[in-house]
Amino acid sequence: MNIDIIPVTAFQQNCSLIWDENKNAAIIDPGGEADKLIKRIEALELNLQAILLTHGHLDHVGAAEKLKQHFNVPILGSNSKDDYWFKSLPQQSEKFGLLFDVAAFEPDRWLDQEGEVLTIGDFTFEVLHLPGHTPGHIGFIEHQKRIAFTGDVLFKSGIGRTDFPGGNYEDIITSIREKLYPLGDDMIIVAGHGPYTMIGEEKQTNPYVNMK
Ligand SMILES: [Zn+2]
Structure with a gap:
């Protein structure tokens, strides 16, 4: 598989562009800088699906509508429990002082079914509900390729914030312990911010999850 991690917005959010040998591609969390992402996808001649x-x-969804319109592809996820965040995108945009306006939108399809498998090119992603940072947070797990895109749940030596409306500390710890840690020590975690990590490394060193 091929992967290009493109930090976007002032929050340096890791937008992930992945594609297979036939150039079938998916983009995960295009948070902003739509023009840069479109140029990259077109330069690589990818078939975005x-x-x-x-x-x-x-910072995870800000460019989604522009990409959808440009490439005519569906927006899938998150879980519908995040609908209030999607509705408040204009206010988020104002509050965080980002220099672009984002209109409210809804995904083409909420991904509410735990364990649903999405097939895109030669990727198969299992959808896992990972509440805590937000109530409708999900992760996309590629078991065979041993890589997981899990947004703002587990970071290298850190965890996602739980002090936003709807956040819950116990929930994020449970999501990590019961859903992410069982994925296996060799599972790569592409986090929403900062460097990637691996489950085995976090089990050994993560100070938030391991503390009793
Ligand atoms: Zn977040």
Whole structure:
């Protein structure tokens, strides 16, 4: 598989562009800088098939509508429990002082079914509900390729914030312990911010999850 991690917005959110040998592609959490992302996709001559969203925060979804319109592909996810975040995108845009306006939108399809499998090119993603940072946060797990796109749940030596409306500390710890840690020590976690990590490494060193 091929992967290009493109940090976007002032929050340096990791937008992931992935594609297979036949150039079938998906983009995960296009948070902003739509023109840069479109140029990249076109320069690589990719056949973009879907836009996948982990949760409704502006820095993860800000360019989704523009990409959808440009490439005529569906927006899938997050879980519908994040609908209030999608509805409040204009306010988020104002509050965070990002220099672009984002209109409210809804994904073409909420991904509410735990364990649903999405097939895109030669990728198969299992959808896991990972509440805590937001109530409708999900992750996209590629078991065979041993890579997971899990947004703002687990970071290298850190966890996502739980102090936003709808956040819950116990829930995020449970999501990590019961859903992410069982994925296996060799599973790569592409986090929404900062460097990637691996489950085995976090089990050993993560100070938030391991503390009793
Ligand atoms: Zn977030």
